[in-house]
Amino acid sequence: MTDSTASRVWFITGSSTGFGHLLAKELLRRGERVIATARNVSQLEDLTGQYPDRVRAFSLDVTKPEQIESVARQAIAAFGHVDVVVNNAGYGVTGAIEEVSEKEFDPMFQTNIYGLIRTTKAFLPHLRERRSGHIFNLSSIAGLVGSPGWGLYATTKFAVEGFSEALAGELKPLGVHVTIVEPGPFRTDFLGRSGKLAAKELPEYTETAGKAREYFKSQSGKQQGDPQKAVEAIIAVADSPQPPVHLLLGKNALQRLREKLAIRQKEIADWESVTVGADFPEGK
Numbered sequence: 496m497t498d499s500t501a502s503r504v505w506f507i508t509g510s511s512t513g514f515g516h517l518l519a520k521e522l523l524r525r526g527e528r529v530i531a532t533a534r535n536v537s538q539l540e541d542l543t544g545q546y547p548d549r550v551r552a553f554s555l556d557v558t559k560p561e562q563i564e565s566v567a568r569q570a571i572a573a574f575g576h577v578d579v580v581v582n583n584a585g586y587g588v589t590g591a592i593e594e595v596s597e598k599e600f601d602p603m604f605q606t607n608i609y610g611l612i613r614t615t616k617a618f619l620p621h622l623r624e625r626r627s628g629h630i631f632n633l634s635s636i637a638g639l640v641g642s643p644g645w646g647l648y649a650t651t652k653f654a655v656e657g658f659s660e661a662l663a664g665e666l667k668p669l670g671v672h673v674t675i676v677e678p679g680p681f682r683t684d685f686l687g688r689s690g691k692l693a694a695k696e697l698p699e700y701t702e703t704a705g706k707a708r709e710y711f712k713s714q715s716g717k718q719q720g721d722p723q724k725a726v727e728a729i730i731a732v733a734d735s736p737q738p739p740v741h742l743l744l745g746k747n748a749l750q751r752l753r754e755k756l757a758i759r760q761k762e763i764a765d766w767e768s769v770t771v772g773a774d775f776p777e778g779k
Contacts, residue, residue: 502528502578503527503528503578503579503733504527504528504529504530504573504574504576504577504578504579505518505519505522505527505528505529505530505577505578505579505580505581506529506530506532506567506570506577506579506580506581506618507519507529507530507531507532507581507583508532508555508557508581508582508583508584508610508614509532509533509557509583509584509585510529510531510532510533510539510542510552510583511533511534511535511538511539512538513583513722514583514633514678514722514725514726514729515531515533515581515583515584516538516542517722517723517725517726518581518583518726518729518730519531519539519542519550520542521723521726521727521730522730523542523545523546523549523550525730526549527549528549528550528574529542529546529549529550529551530550530551530552530553530570530573530574530577531543531550531551531552531553532552532553532554532555532566532570533552533554533555534554534555534556535554536552536553536554539552540552551570551573551574553566553569553570554566557584557606557610557611557613557614558602558605558606558609558610560613563610563613563614563617564617567614567617567618567621571618571621576621576625577618577621577622577628578627578628578629579628579629579630579631579733580614580615580618580622580628580629580630580631581630581631581633581729582610582611582614582615582630582631582632582633583631583633584606584610584611585603585606585607585610585611585633585651586603586606586607586690586691587603587637587645587648587690587691588600588603588647588648588690588691588692588693589644589645589648589690589691589692589693589704589707589708589711590644590647590692590693590695590696590704590707590708591643591644591646591693591697591700591703591704592646592647593697593700594693594695594696594697594700594704595646595647595693595695596693596694596695599691599693599694600647603647603648603651603691604650604651607648607651607652607654607655608651608654608655608658611632611655611658612658615630615632615662618630622666622669622671623666623669623671626669626670626671627670627671628670628671628672629671629672629673629674629733629738630659630662630666630671630672630673630674631673631674631676631729631732631733632655632658632659632673632674632675632676633655633676633678634652634655634656634659634675634676634677635648635649635652635677635678636677636678636679636743636745636747636748636751636752637649637652638652638653638655638656638675638677639653639656639677639748639751639752639755640751640752640755641653642707643700643703643704643706643707644700644703644704644705644706644707644708644710645707646704655675656675659673659675659740660675660740663740672738673740674729674732674738674739674740674741674742675740675741675742676725676729676742676744677741677742677743677744677748678720678725678744678745678748679719679720679743679744679745679746679747679748679749679751680719680720680745680747690711692708692711692712696708719745719746719747720744720745720747725744725745728742728744729742
């Protein structure tokens with residue numbers, strides 16, 4: 496590892512479990528420095544206990560804007576700068592769109608969309624002034640392919656995709672990279688502690704969103720994706736001189752995106768005459 500790589504400082508939201516915790520552990524094992532955040536900072540004690548010189552832990556609830564601003568300032572001051580921002584905090588609510596109440600989906604929107612946007616904006620002046628850095632925004636295959644039972648979760652991740660693509664274009668001339676991480680099913684606690692089922696269940700959606708409910712209940716701990724390999728992939732992208740804007744992770748994600756693209760290409764071809772016919776005639 497080069498000295499420049501060893502000197503990087505990573506800021507990670509949602510570091511108590513899942514990808515966030517594993518990423519923090521792997522980075523520290525490799526000699527990097529980490530600012531780990533979680534709503535319950537006691538869940539980071541294994542990191543601070545083992546690597547007291549290279550990790551700083553902060554309590555952060557990304558649904559609280561004033562906390563984000565304060566923690567961002569403290570994070571930059573902790574090691575003098577931040578090189579990589581990882582917006583990892585997030586969770587999913589499963590249920591048909593009609594079934595999921597606003598009380599159930601609004602906290603998810605506050606975490607997955609507004610928390611991510613606010614955290615990013617809190618670090619943008621710092622990264623822009625330094626003319627370097629990397630932002631990783633955790634999306635999902637659900638940010639590329641909408642599926643019954645995951646509609647409102649997909650809404651949050653589609654928002655992350657559009658936000659991140661625009662941000663990548665704005666920051667590229669300033670030397671700051673943006674990568675959207677798009678995992679398929681991985682063996683984290685996404686279907687366990689981190690996920691939620693809508694309380695309302697309508698029989699009319701049994702054959703559509705109901706299948707997502709059954710998946711949620713039966714597949715925790717059985718997902719194909721290896722979380723350790725996912726965090727290693729994220730680090731590899733951070734090490735790359737030409738990192739991608741999109742990082743698909745897992746065979747399931749790749750297959751689902753390819754299937755969607757094939758359907759979309761057929762739709763475009765089938766309706767091309769209607770599409771181009773929607774313009775004014777040339778010269779008018």
